[in-house]
Amino acid sequence: MNTRRNSLLGILVLVLSLSALLVACQQEETGPEDSVLVQDPHYIMGSGLYKRHCAGCHGEQGEGRTSLGPQINTEEWQAGITDEDIREVILTGRRVAGTSMDSFEGVLPEDEIEAIIVYVRTLRE
């Protein structure tokens, strides 16, 4: 009788610790990445630069502004563009395509453009 109760207790402890482990793993997956990123100096610098130079047309969260700049915060958009492409657009601007986005080449130094790319990568709806 006692042994049976003990093994039941054992199973209960095992189940409880497994579910605790599972919860911990799930938190691992979603939580920390963002907070680590928020402490990344590129992210902090990029956030300020983005607000100053890009948000006027693309919106504070990349949601876009009608007739000013397209939305750049959807999953599809993020998946469909490389860092290289983003750098290219920032450097050449989109006047070439007949739009209002100026080239930032010579306006922003290379490290500021890098920081903006890091920040743009974090934009989500």
Ligand code: HEC
């Ligand atoms: C004066 C308004 C304006 C400003 C300021 C501006 N953009 Fe743009 N941006 C546009 C427009 C308009 C387009 C659309 C170009 C097109 O349709 O080809 C565009 C296109 C883009 C694209 C390409 C989108 C795509 O799907 O191909 C990226 C990336 C981008 N901008 C990033 C930025 C970043 C980063 C900044 C700040 C450094 C910035 N833009 C500043 C207006 C602006």
